[in-house]
Amino acid sequence: xxxxxxxQYSQAYNFYxxxxxxHAPEPGVxxxxxxxxxxxxTRHGVIFGMAVILMLIGSINxxxxxGYVLTFLLAGLGIVSILHTxxxxxxxxxxxxxVSPVFAGDVAxxxxxxxxxxxxxxxxxxxxxxxxxxSCSVPAHRHCTVALPVKTAKRGWLQLERVxxxxxxxxxxxxxxxxxxxxxxxxxxxxxDSAPLPIPDSDADTGDAVSTGAGTDDFSxxxxxxxxxxxxxxxxxxxxxxxxxxxxxxxxxxxxELWFDWDRLPQGMGTEARLSRLARWVMLAEERGLHYxxxxxxxxxxxxxxxxxxxxxxxxxxxxxx
Amino acid sequence: xxxxxxxxxxPQLPLATLVAGATLTAAPxxxxxxxxxxxxxxxxxxxxxxxxxxxxxxxxxWLLVPLTLACVVGVFLSYRTIVGRxxxxxxxxxxxxxxxxxxxxxxxxxxxxxxVYFVALANFFYSQSIPTAGLMLLTVTVTTTALxxxxxxxxxxxxxxxxxxxxxxxxxxxxxxxxxLFPRVQGPLWGVPQDTFTGVTGLSDTxxxxxxxxxxxSDAIAFRVKFDSAVPPRNRLYWxxxxxxxxxxxxxxxGLPQLRRExxxxxxxxxxxxxxxxxxxxxNWMFALEMPTRIPQTARLTSEYLAIxxxxxxxxxxxxxxxxxxxxxxxxASPGDLALxxxxxxxxxxxxxxxxxxxxxxxxDDAAIVRLAIDFFRGSRFEYTLEPPKxxxxxxxEFLFDTKQGFCEHFASSFVFLMRAAxxxxxxxxxxxxxxxxxxxxxxxxxxxxxxxWGEVWxxxxxxxxxxxxxxxxxxxxxxxxxxxxxxxxxLLMRTGLDWVKSxxxxxxxxxxxxxxxxxxxxxxxxxxxxxxxxxxQPSWESMTVILFWSVAGVLLLVALWLLRGRPREDAVQRxxxxxxxxxxxxxxxxxSAEGPLDYSSRVARRLPExxxxxxxxxxxxxxxxxxxxxDVESLARLNRLVREFAP
Numbered sequence: 016x017x018x019x020x021x022x023q024y025s026q027a028y029n030f031y032x033x034x035x036x037x038h039a040p041e042p043g044v045x046x047x048x049x050x051x052x053x054x055x056x057t058r059h060g061v062i063f064g065m066a067v068i069l070m071l072i073g074s075i076n077x078x079x080x081x082g083y084v085l086t087f088l089l090a091g092l093g094i095v096s097i098l099h100t101x102x103x104x105x106x107x108x109x110x111x112x113x114v115s116p117v118f119a120g121d122v123a124x125x126x127x128x129x130x131x132x133x134x135x136x137x138x139x140x141x142x143x144x145x146x147x148x149x150s151c152s153v154p155a156h157r158h159c160t161v162a163l164p165v166k167t168a169k170r171g172w173l174q175l176e177r178v179x180x181x182x183x184x185x186x187x188x189x190x191x192x193x194x195x196x197x198x199x200x201x202x203x204x205x206x207x208d209s210a211p212l213p214i215p216d217s218d219a220d221t222g223d224a225v226s227t228g229a230g231t232d233d234f235s236x237x238x239x240x241x242x243x244x245x246x247x248x249x250x251x252x253x254x255x256x257x258x259x260x261x262x263x264x265x266x267x268x269x270x271x272e273l274w275f276d277w278d279r280l281p282q283g284m285g286t287e288a289r290l291s292r293l294a295r296w297v298m299l300a301e302e303r304g305l306h307y308x309x310x311x312x313x314x315x316x317x318x319x320x321x322x323x324x325x326x327x328x329x330x331x332x333x334x335x336x337x
Numbered sequence: 338x339x340x341x342x343x344x345x346x347x348p349q350l351p352l353a354t355l356v357a358g359a360t361l362t363a364a365p366x367x368x369x370x371x372x373x374x375x376x377x378x379x380x381x382x383x384x385x386x387x388x389x390x391x392x393x394x395x396x397x398x399w400l401l402v403p404l405t406l407a408c409v410v411g412v413f414l415s416y417r418t419i420v421g422r423x424x425x426x427x428x429x430x431x432x433x434x435x436x437x438x439x440x441x442x443x444x445x446x447x448x449x450x451x452x453v454y455f456v457a458l459a460n461f462f463y464s465q466s467i468p469t470a471g472l473m474l475l476t477v478t479v480t481t482t483a484l485x486x487x488x489x490x491x492x493x494x495x496x497x498x499x500x501x502x503x504x505x506x507x508x509x510x511x512x513x514x515x516x517x518l519f520p521r522v523q524g525p526l527w528g529v530p531q532d533t534f535t536g537v538t539g540l541s542d543t544x545x546x547x548x549x550x551x552x553x554x555s556d557a558i559a560f561r562v563k564f565d566s567a568v569p570p571r572n573r574l575y576w577x578x579x580x581x582x583x584x585x586x587x588x589x590x591x592g593l594p595q596l597r598r599e600x601x602x603x604x605x606x607x608x609x610x611x612x613x614x615x616x617x618x619x620x621n622w623m624f625a626l627e628m629p630t631r632i633p634q635t636a637r638l639t640s641e642y643l644a645i646x647x648x649x650x651x652x653x654x655x656x657x658x659x660x661x662x663x664x665x666x667x668x669x670a671s672p673g674d675l676a677l678x679x680x681x682x683x684x685x686x687x688x689x690x691x692x693x694x695x696x697x698x699x700x701x702d703d704a705a706i707v708r709l710a711i712d713f714f715r716g717s718r719f720e721y722t723l724e725p726p727k728x729x730x731x732x733x734x735e736f737l738f739d740t741k742q743g744f745c746e747h748f749a750s751s752f753v754f755l756m757r758a759a760x761x762x763x764x765x766x767x768x769x770x771x772x773x774x775x776x777x778x779x780x781x782x783x784x785x786x787x788x789x790x791w792g793e794v795w796x797x798x799x800x801x802x803x804x805x806x807x808x809x810x811x812x813x814x815x816x817x818x819x820x821x822x823x824x825x826x827x828x829l830l831m832r833t834g835l836d837w838v839k840s841x842x843x844x845x846x847x848x849x850x851x852x853x854x855x856x857x858x859x860x861x862x863x864x865x866x867x868x869x870x871x872x873x874x875q876p877s878w879e880s881m882t883v884i885l886f887w888s889v890a891g892v893l894l895l896v897a898l899w900l901l902r903g904r905p906r907e908d909a910v911q912r913x914x915x916x917x918x919x920x921x922x923x924x925x926x927x928x929x930s931a932e933g934p935l936d937y938s939s940r941v942a943r944r945l946p947e948x949x950x951x952x953x954x955x956x957x958x959x960x961x962x963x964x965x966x967x968x969d970v971e972s973l974a975r976l977n978r979l980v981r982e983f984a985p
Contacts, residue, residue, distance in 0.1 A: 042930050046911070049901075059447045066451045070458050075522050078652045079461045080857040081470055087515035088477060089454060091508030094889075095896060099504060102900045138489040152491065185485045185500050187443070 026050050033194040038177060040198035044110040044130075047180075052105045052193045054097060060188035063093055093188055100189040103137055103182045107153070111175075111197035112160050116204060116326070116333070118294075119170045123201040124162040127178070129153045138184040144176050170205040170290065170333045204329040205287065207295035212273075212303075237261040245320050247304035272318055273300055273307040290332045297332070301325040311335060347440060350494055351486025353389055355449055356382070358480035359437055362456045363430050365472060369463055371415045374427050377408065381434035388438075396438055405435055426459040446487055453480045465857050467849065478505060507896045511889055518885040520878035521861040540578050540622070540767055540788060542591040546732055546746040555785040558616055559769060560624060561850055562781040565610040569626070571771055572815045573662045575791065575803065576624040576783060578768030580641035584757075586682040587732065589750060589765050595640040595669070602628045602642070603800075606663030614655045614853065621645040623656060624768060624783075627803060628666050631659035640669035641764075642801075653858050667800040670762075675795060678762035686733040686754060693758030703761045704796050707804060710755055714748065714809040717741060721811040721822045745770075745807045745814070749790035752806035762795035766803070771818045777847035786819050909973055910962045917955055917980045924985035934960055945985055955979050 029051055032038060056064065067090050074082030112126030125144075131137050131153040141150045142163050151161040167173055181192035237250055240260035250261045275296045280289050293309065300307040301320065308318040309328045313336070316328050360382060367375045388395065408431040409419060416424040433452040439445055457476050460469060478501055485497040560576075581589035608630060615623060623636050623644040633656040636644045646654070692713075700706045718741060725743040728735045733754045736747045749765050756763035770789035772781040791805040808815040814822035855863075868876035873884075918928050921941060928937045938956035942949040958976045962969075 059444075062447065063451070066454065070454070073458060077462065078523075078860075079458070079465065080859055081461045081465045081473065082458050083516055083519070084470065084512065084856070085454070085458055085461075085473055085477070087512040087519070088474075088505075088508060090515060091511035092477075092481060092504055094511060094893065095504050095507045098507075098893070098897050098900050099500075105901070138492070152489070184488045185504065186481070187447070187484060187488045 026053065033177070038194070038196055040174065040196045042198040044108050045195050045197065047105055047107045047109065047193050047195070049101075049105055052101060052191055054101050054189055054191040057183060057188060057190045060093070060190075063089075063188050067093065092186070096186040097189050099185050100182060100191045102135075103184045104140070104180065104191045104193060106133060107131060107137060107140075107180075109180070109195045109197060111199035114175075114199055114201040116202040116329070117167055118204045119167055119206040121167060122164045123167050123173060123203065124164055125175050125199060125201065126160050126162050127197060129159045129161065131155060131157055131159070137182070139182055141181050141183075142178055143181070144178045165201075167201070167203045170203050170287075172334070173201045173203050175199045175201075202330055202333050204333045205290040205294045207298050208288070208291040210292055210295050212296060212299050237263060245304040273305055274310060274318075275300075275307060276310040277312055278310070286335075290335055294329060294332050297325055297328045347443075347446065348486065348490035349389065349392070351483045351490065351497070352440065354479060354486055354494060354497075355440075355446065355453075355483035356385055356389060356437060358453050358476055358483055359433055359449065359456075361472065361476045361479060362453045362460070363433060365460050365464070365469065366426065366430050366456070369423075370427055370430065373411060374408075374415070374431060377411070378431055378434050381431070381438065385434070385437045395441065398439075401435060401439060405432070408432075408435065422462060426456075426462065429459060430456055443487065446484070450480050450484055467852055470856075478502070481505070510892045514885060514888050514892065516859070517864070517867070518881055518888065520881045521859070521864050523861050540618070540620070542579055542620070543588050544581055544590075544746055544750070544765065544767060544790060545588040546728070546736070546743065546750040557785045558846075559618075559783050559785050559787070560613050560615040561853075562614075562772065562783065563612045563779070564781065565612075568774060568781065569609055569662050571818070572808065573626075574771050575627045575766075575789075575805075576769040576772075577627045577629070577643060577766060578622050578624055579620075580639075580643055580793070581765040581767065582641075582677055584681065584754075586685045589753075592677075596637050600638045600640065600642070600668045601666075602630050602661060603665040603667070604630055604661035604663065605665065606661060608659050608661050610657070610659050612655060612657045614653060614850075614858065615650055616653055617651050619649050619651060621647070621649055623650070623654075625658045626660035626662065628661055628664040629658055630661050630664075633657060640674070642666055642668070653853060655854075655858055655862070665800045670795055670800070675762040678764050678795060679757050679760060681754070681757045686731045686758075688731075688734045688738055689751070689755055690758045692737075693755045696755075697759045703794070704798075706759050706761055707756070707794055707796070707802075710752060710759075711804065711806070711809045713755075714752070714806045717810070719743070719748070719810040721807075721814055745788075745790045748806040748810060749792050752792045752804065756792065756794055764793050766791055766793050770805075770815060773818070775843050775847050775850070777843050778850055780847070780850050782846060910959060910976065913973070913976045913980045914955075914959045914963070917959075917983060920980075920983060921985055926985065941985075948983070948985060951979060951983055955983065 030053055033051075067086055070082065070086040070089070073079070074086055108130035110128045110130070112128045114123060114125045117123045127142065129137070129140065129151065134155050136155050137153040139150060139152060140161075142148065142161060144163055144165060147163050147165045149161045149163045151159050153159040163175075163178065165173070165175070175197060177194050177196045179192055179194055181190055183190050237253055238261070240249060240254075240262045248263050250263045253263075254260045273296075275293050277289060277293070280292060284292070297307065297309065301322075301324075304320065306318050306320050307328075309316040309331060311331060314331050316324075316331055319327075363378060363382075367378075370378070384396075387393075409428065412424050412428050412431075413419050415427070418424055419428060429452065433449065433456055436445065436449050436452060440449060453476065457473050460473070478498075481504070482494065482497045482501045485500050486492070486494060489497065579591045582592045583590045609626060611626065613624065623632075623646050625632070625644050628642055629638065629644055632638055632644045636646055636656065638644055644658070696706045696709045700709055717737070720742045721744060722742050723744055725736075725747065726740050728740070732747075733751045736743050737751050753763040753765050767788070767790045769783045769787045770791070771787045772783040774781045789807070791803060791807065793801050793803055796802050805815060811822055864881075865876055868881070873880065914934070918937075921927065926941055926944060932940075934956050938952050942952050945952065955976065958972050958979070962972055962976065
C-alpha cells in the first residue's frame with residue numbers, strides 16, 4: 016500500500032494501471048493532473064519530424080543558411096506544439112452528468128461534464144469509449160456537457176467504460192490523451208417484443224384480473240383532477256367551463272386495471288422473453304392510459320399509472336435477477 | 338464513408354488559408370521556372386481557387402493522374418532529365434498544386450503543408466536575401482495558421498493566427514539557439530549537381546579589349562573588406578586577381594597556375610591586415626591587396642602572386658590576409674618565365690612595334706623605357722569611356738593612335754604590348770581597383786564595376802613592378818573611382834548624387850552585410866570563433882550539443898511555466914481536504930464514497946468529540962471555498978494550517 020502511494024506519482028505507473036489493470040470508476044469530480052495526461056507524436060508528427068531531418072540534411076549539403084533557419088524554426092514549432100497540446104488537455108475537471116434510461120439495443124447518451132477553470136479555451140477534445148465518439152470545445156471559465164452515445168446490448172445496469180479523452184490541437188502533430196472513468200451507469204430496459212395486450216381473463220379473481228381496456232370509454236362522471244391522473248383522462252371541455260381541472264370517470268374501472276404477472280406467462284418462455292413481453296405490456300398499458308401493476312417473483316409494483324410509474328415498472332424489469 | 342468526390346468534409350476557411358500559403362511559397366519560383374511550368378501552376382491554382390469559392394467537387398483521380406504524368410513529361414522535355422536541382426524543384430512546385438486538387442482527408446492536408454515547407458526551402462537555392470527570409474516567415478505563418486485551423490475548425494481565422502503567432506514567438510528562441518549552437522558541418526555531404534552554380538558573375542580568365550564587358554556596368558558586390566588598421570589610400574588599393582601572360586594578338590588569357598614552394602615578397606613598409614568576405618564567383622581566385630605576404634591556410638599562392646582556393650568559391654567565404662603595399666616581388670622570374678613574358682605573336686600592330694623599337698634604341702635600360710611609356714600615356718589625350726568604338730585587326734594601333742577611347746583593358750593591353758615589343762618582360766594583371774567604405778558599418782565594398790586591369794613589368798633591380806597606364810592617362814579613375822572617370826556609363830545607383838539615395842543604399846548594404854556575416858556566413862569557423870569569444874575554451878561538437886540541450890531545455894521550461902501558469906487555485910483547497918481525509922483514513926475513519934463533506938464531518942465529530950471544533954472548522958472552510966461563490970487566499974492559508982496541525 017505504501018509503495019502504491021509513492022508510485023502514483025509516476026506517469027508510467029499511472030499509464031500501466033489505466034491500460035492493463037481494471038480501473039475502478041472514479042466518483043465525483045476528476046481533475047486531470049499532469050501525471051495522468053500522456054502525450055506522443057501522431058503519425059503526422061512522426062512524418063513531420065522526418066521531413067525536418069530531410070530539410071536539415073538538404074541545408075547542410077547545399078550550405079543553405081536560411082535553410083537552417085527554416086528547418087530550426089519548424090523544429091521549434093514542433094517542440095512548442097508538444098507543450099500547447101499538453102496544455103489543451105491538462106487541468107480540466109471531468110465529472111459525470113446525467114444519463115437517461117434506454118431500451119436494450121438503443122443508444123444510451125452518457126453526458127460527461129467538462130469544466131475549464133483556466134483563462135484559455137480548450138479546443139477539439141475528442142472522447143472515445145469503445146466505438147462511441149464525441150467531441151467538444153470548452154471555453155475559458157465555462158462548463159461544457161458532451162453526450163457520448165454508447166450502444167447498449169443487454170438489459171440491466173450499463174456502467175460507463177473507460178473513456179479516452181484526447182486532443183491534437185493546435186497542429187495535429189501531437190496527441191495528448193487521458194483516461195477517465197466517471198462513475199455513471201445507465202438503466203437499460205428490456206427490449207419490448209411485439210405482442211398485443213393480453214385478453215382479459217374473466218374467470219380470474221377480482222384483484223388479479225387481467226382485463227382489456229374495453230370499458231374505458233363508458234363515461235360515468237367527473238371528479239376533481241389529481242396529480243396521478245393520466246392527462247388522457249382530463250375532461251378538457253368540462254374543465255374549460257369550470258374553475259378546476261376535472262377528470263373523467265369511466266364505468267367498469269375494474270376492467271381497466273391490469274396486473275402483469277410473471278407467473279401467468281406461458282411455462283415455456285425464457286426469462287428474457289418474459290421480461291420483454293412484460294415490458295411491452297407496460298408500454299402499451301401506459302400508452303392507453305390504463306391502471307396497471309406488475310408482479311415479479313421477488314417484487315411487486317402496485318397498481319398505478321403515469322410516467323414515473325412506468326419507469327418504476329421498467330426499472331424492476333431491467334434489474335430483475337432470475 | 339462519404340462520396341470521395343464530395344466538395345470536402347474539410348473546413349473551407351483553413352483550406353483557403355492553406356491555398357494562400359502554397360501561393361506564397363511558390364510565387365518567387367515564377368522568376369526562374371520555365372514559362373510553361375509557371376503558367377501551368379497558375380492554372381492549377383486558379384482551378385483550385387474557383388473550386389473553393391464555388392464549393393464544387395474536386396476533380397476525379399482519372400483526371401489528376403494524367404495531369405501529373407503530363408507535368409513529369411513537361412519537366413523532362415524542358416530539362417532533358419528529371420533528376421538534378423532545377424527539374425526537381427520544378428516538379429516539386431507542380432506537385433504541390435496538383436496535391437491541392439486532391440485534399441480529401443486530413444492526411445492530404447499534411448502532405449500539402451510539408452510540400453509547402455519543402456518548396457520554401459528550395460527557394461533558398463536561388464536567393465537567400467532578407468526579403469526572401471521575410472517571405473519564408475510569412476509562408477510558415479500562413480501555413481501553420483491553416484494547420485491550426487484544421488484542428489479547431491469552428492474558430493475565426495484571426496484566433497488561429499493569434500495561436501500561430503504565439504507559437505512562433507515561443508519557437509523563435511529555440512530556433513536561434515539551434516541556429517547558433519547546432520554543431521555545424523561544412524557541406525556538401527555528397528556531390529552537388531553542377532547546375533547549382535550557374536549564373537554567378539565575376540572576373541573572366543580571358544580579356545579581349547574591344548569586345549564589350551558587361552561586368553563594368555554591374556554594381557553587384559564582388560567582396561567586402563574589413564581593415565584591422567587604417568585603410569590605405571585609394572590609389573594603393575589594387576586587388577590582385579588573375580594574371581594574364583598569354584597573348585594571341587587579340588585575347589589575353591590566364592596561363593596554368595604554377596604552385597611553387599618558394600614565393601617571396603620583400604616587404605618594405607608596414608603590413609596591412611584585413612578580412613575579406615568574398616561573394617561566390619565559381620572560380621578559385623581569392624582577391625588580395627598587392628602584395629599578399631600571409632594568406633589563409635586553405636589558400637595557395639601561385640608564382641604570379643595570386644592567392645587561389647583549392648576548390649572553386651561557390652559560397653560566400655571569409656578569409657584573413659596580410660599584405661604589404663610596398664614590396665619587392667622577385668618570384669616567377671626564371672629565364673623561361675621572362676621569355677614567356679616577352680612573347681608576342683608576329684604581324685600585328687606595326688605602328689606600336691615601331692614606337693617600341695624607337696624607345697628601345699633611345700633608352701638606356703628597361704626602367705627608362707617604362708618611364709617613356711608612362712610619359713606617352715600621360716601626354717596623349719586619351720578618353721576614358723566604358724563604351725569605346727569597336728576595334729579592328731590591329732586593336733593596339735587603332736586604340737593608341739586613332740580612336741584613343743577606351744577603358745582599363747585597352748590601356749593595360751596596349752601598355753603590355755608596347756613593353757613586350759620593346760623587349761621588357763611584362764604581363765597583364767586583372768582584379769579590382771578602389772572600393773568605397775560604407776560609413777554605416779565601416780566595411781569597404783568592392784563592386785564588379787571596380788574591376789580593373791593594369792600592367793606589371795620585370796625590372797632587374799625592383800622585381801615585378803606594377804605600372805598602371807590607366808592611372809597615367811586618366812588619373813581620376815584611380816584617384817576617385819569609376820563613377821568619376823565615366824560618369825555617363827557607370828551603374829545608375831553608383832553615380833547618383835542624391836544623398837538620401839546614397840544613405841538608403843548604405844544602410845541597406847550594411848544590413849545586408851550583417852545578414853551575410855551572421856546569418857548566411859555562419860559556418861563552422863564562425864561558430865568556433867563566436868563560441869570562443871563567448872568564453873568556451875575548446876568548442877567541440879560534444880560540448881556544443883550539451884550546451885544546446887540544456888539551453889533548449891531551459892527555454893522549454895520557461896515556456897511551459899508560462900503556458901501552465903495560473904493553475905486553478907480551487908485545486909489547492911481540494912488538496913488540503915484530501916490531506917485531511919487521508920489523516921482520518923489512517924486513523925480508521927475513511928470517507929465513504931457517497932458521503933458528502935458535511936455528513937462525513939458530523940460522523941467524524943461524533944467519533945472524535947475532542948477534535949470536533951477543528952473538524953467543523955476545516956469542513957466549514959472547505960465547503961465555503963469549494964462550493965461558495967468567493968475564493969480567497971487567507972481562507973486557503975487558514976485551511977492549510979488547520980489541516981497541518983490536525984491530528985486525529
